[in-house]
Amino acid sequence: xxxxxxxxxxxxxxxxxxxxxxxxxxxxxxxxxxxxxxxxxxxxxxxxxxxxxxxxxxxxxxxxxxxxxxxxxxxxxxxxxxxxxxxxxxxxxxxxxxxxxxxxxxxxxxxxxxxxxxxxxxxxxxxxxxxxxxxxxxxxxxxxxxxxxxxxxxxxxxxxxxxxxxxxxxxxxxxxxxxxxxxxxxxxxxxxxxxxxxxxxxxxxxxxxxxxxxxxxxxxxxxxxxxxxxxxxxxxxxxxxxxxxxxxxxxxxxxxxxxxxxxxxxxxxxxxxxxxxxxxxxxxxxxxxxxxxxxxxxxxxxxxxxxxxxxxxxxxxxxxxxxxxxxxxxxxxxxxxxxxxxxxxxxxxxxxxxxxxxxxxxxxxxxxxxxxxxxxxxxxxxxxxxxxxxxxxxxxxxxxxxxxxxxxxxxxxxxxxxxxxxxxxxxxxxxxxxxxxxxxxxxxxxxxxxxxxxxxxxxxxxxxxxxxxxxxxxxxxxxxxxxxxxxxxxxxxxxxxxxxxxxxxxxxxxxxxxxxxxxxxxxxxxxxxxxxxxxxxxxxxxxxxxxxxxxxxxxxxxxxxxxxxxxxxxxxxxxxxxxxxxxxxxxxxxxxxxxxxxxxxxxxxxxxxxxxxxx
Numbered sequence: 052x053x054x055x056x057x058x059x060x061x062x063x064x065x066x067x068x069x070x071x072x073x074x075x076x077x078x079x080x081x082x083x084x085x086x087x088x089x090x091x092x093x094x095x096x097x098x099x100x101x102x103x104x105x106x107x108x109x110x111x112x113x114x115x116x117x118x119x120x121x122x123x124x125x126x127x128x129x130x131x132x133x134x135x136x137x138x139x140x141x142x143x144x145x146x147x148x149x150x151x152x153x154x155x156x157x158x159x160x161x162x163x164x165x166x167x168x169x170x171x172x173x174x175x176x177x178x179x180x181x182x183x184x185x186x187x188x189x190x191x192x193x194x195x196x197x198x199x200x201x202x203x204x205x206x207x208x209x210x211x212x213x214x215x216x217x218x219x220x221x222x223x224x225x226x227x228x229x230x231x232x233x234x235x236x237x238x239x240x241x242x243x244x245x246x247x248x249x250x251x252x253x254x255x256x257x258x259x260x261x262x263x264x265x266x267x268x269x270x271x272x273x274x275x276x277x278x279x280x281x282x283x284x285x286x287x288x289x290x291x292x293x294x295x296x297x298x299x300x301x302x303x304x305x306x307x308x309x310x311x312x313x314x315x316x317x318x319x320x321x322x323x324x325x326x327x328x329x330x331x332x333x334x335x336x337x338x339x340x341x342x343x344x345x346x347x348x349x350x351x352x353x354x355x356x357x358x359x360x361x362x363x364x365x366x367x368x369x370x371x372x373x374x375x376x377x378x379x380x381x382x383x384x385x386x387x388x389x390x391x392x393x394x395x396x397x398x399x400x401x402x403x404x405x406x407x408x409x410x411x412x413x414x415x416x417x418x419x420x421x422x423x424x425x426x427x428x429x430x431x432x433x434x435x436x437x438x439x440x441x442x443x444x445x446x447x448x449x450x451x452x453x454x455x456x457x458x459x460x461x462x463x464x465x466x467x468x469x470x471x472x473x474x475x476x477x478x479x480x481x482x483x484x485x486x487x488x489x490x491x492x493x494x495x496x497x498x499x500x501x502x503x504x505x506x507x508x509x510x511x512x513x514x515x516x517x518x519x520x521x522x523x524x525x526x527x528x529x530x531x532x533x534x535x536x537x538x539x540x541x542x543x544x545x546x547x548x549x550x551x552x553x554x555x556x557x558x559x560x561x562x563x564x565x566x567x568x569x570x571x572x573x574x575x576x577x578x579x580x581x582x583x584x585x586x587x588x589x590x591x592x593x594x595x596x597x598x599x600x601x602x603x604x605x606x607x608x609x610x611x612x613x614x615x616x617x618x619x620x621x622x623x624x625x626x627x628x629x630x631x632x633x634x635x636x637x638x639x640x641x642x643x644x645x646x647x648x649x650x651x652x653x654x655x656x657x658x659x660x661x662x663x664x665x666x
């Protein structure tokens with residue numbers, strides 16, 4: 052395998068793949084960014100990047116044509132789908148497990164459901180179980196009518212499942228390769244795309260991350276981009292629960308060559324809660340500005356908001372902002388572009404406040420970002436974000452935003468009072484005051500618009516590709532030192548209480564190693580004291596008592612001064628963790644209660660004597 056070079060490009064000379072589960076007709080910001088990045092790698096980075104998808108879609112031809120027509124996909128950027136690939140290609144020598152005989156299906160099935168391709172030819176036939184949702188067998192067909200893939204889950208007469216079998220078939224119907232899990236089938240395809248050459252897979256979809264995460268090959272590095280906060284509903288970064296969609300990613304970050312945060316603040320919060328590792332990177336999304344600053348004379352006093360009409364975007368607050376603005380400046384309007392499940396509810400709120408002539412819901416509008424070019428201001432009232440693309444689009448068109456100062460993104464791109472305004476999250480009155488300022492004076496609005504456009508070069512395609520180049524080069528250089536483990540776990544040995552106050556913990560760290568330098572020489576541990584009411588946790592180094600293949604014995608203590616730090620009457624409960632770290636490994640374990648569910652625990656009596664209580 053040859054080492055990647057640069058050959059005059061910012062990006063190393065490798066194969067590049069942007070990974071999505073699929074491309075929906077009305078996709079959101081995450082898909083937009085993946086497609087744009089693929090195009091930018093080609094147009095500004097000098098490297099072709101292929102978009103790969105896994106959804107069983109009959110054809111992507113019309114989707115690609117539409118995206119290219121809308122300027123969302125560069126000409127020459129290929130979209131590959133695993134099913135369309137095997138439908139249209141000769142199989143040749145498929146690198147997969149040899150087929151075995153599939154057990155005869157003795158379960159009940161209904162009539163087949165047929166999906167046709169755009170030419171009216173059969174793409175799939177699916178037979179379901181009597182429950183109407185469980186797939187018994189799904190057959191995939193070439194345009195000539197021959198079957199190329201069979202995905203079946205046979206049952207015996209009692210309804211017991213006999214496993215899953217995905218079998219590729221040649222033109223004669225003979226099986227050539229077979230997998231027992233869909234993920235293994237998909238990963239085999241990804242390896243075939245890389246073809247043994249240095250390759251980078253950049254994953255944007257949390258769902259697709261389950262496919263790419265276990266993909267291990269010496270010629271492949273893989274990045275996971277976090278488009279949203281790792282904390283559910285934008286909660287407290289130090290005590291909030293992990294976002295459900297990202298939970299599996301964060302439980303196994305060591306599987307990735309790169310975990311990519313879109314903003315430095317997001318990465319900082321993550322590291323202050325969980326620690327740092329060699330595979331954490333910060334790379335902004337790109338959002339190129341228009342070539343020249345739009346003429347201020349063409350701007351009305353209207354504002355623009357581009358977002359999904361969902362709870363996260365908190366559009367009711369934007370409506371409330373405009374209700375207050377309307378009392379002072381009745382000529383100011385707000386146009387909201389985007390679709391979502393809350394449209395009717397939002398329209399009802401607009402009607403109740405008699406703002407039908409003030410706030411307009413336009414629904415999904417292609418190239419809605421162009422509306423920022425004739426707007427006086429933009430609004431962002433979201434509860435939480437990963438990196439709000441609409442802010443970057445607004446700035447890149449010289450339209451100063453008024454934004455809640457939420458995690459994450461606004462404070463990374465808005466310099467308050469210079470290229471836009473930041474107000475405290477939820478402060479409707481402050482947001483309304485800033486809108487009135489922008490609409491009340493041309494000099495302020497024009498000056499802020501100029502600064503907004505000028506500074507938006509920070510997230511141009513060229514700037515962001517340079518960030519990607521640095522991350523890719525570092526990840527590639529680090530790949531030989533990447534520790535590949537499975538079954539990383541913590542087994543508690545002992546918890547004790549120190550006479551002067553505090554506690555002691557001893558534990559085993561266990562794992563199975565697959566590759567990389569010996570983990571027992573790389574790994575270390577910290578005792579982590581988490582404050583349940585909020586605030587940053589404390590990290591206390593633990594002693595490694597013994598190192599051996601597949602196991603560390605660690606011990607550590609927290610003195611009463613460590614436990615008391617940052618504690619007051621409202622913050623007097625602590626959670627105890629052990630953090631395992633080293634190279635790309637970063638894993639935090641909640642320390643379990645030392646004993647059975649019902650156990651005797653020590654406490655101090657009013658006279659300072661030792662007693663036990665059953666809990």
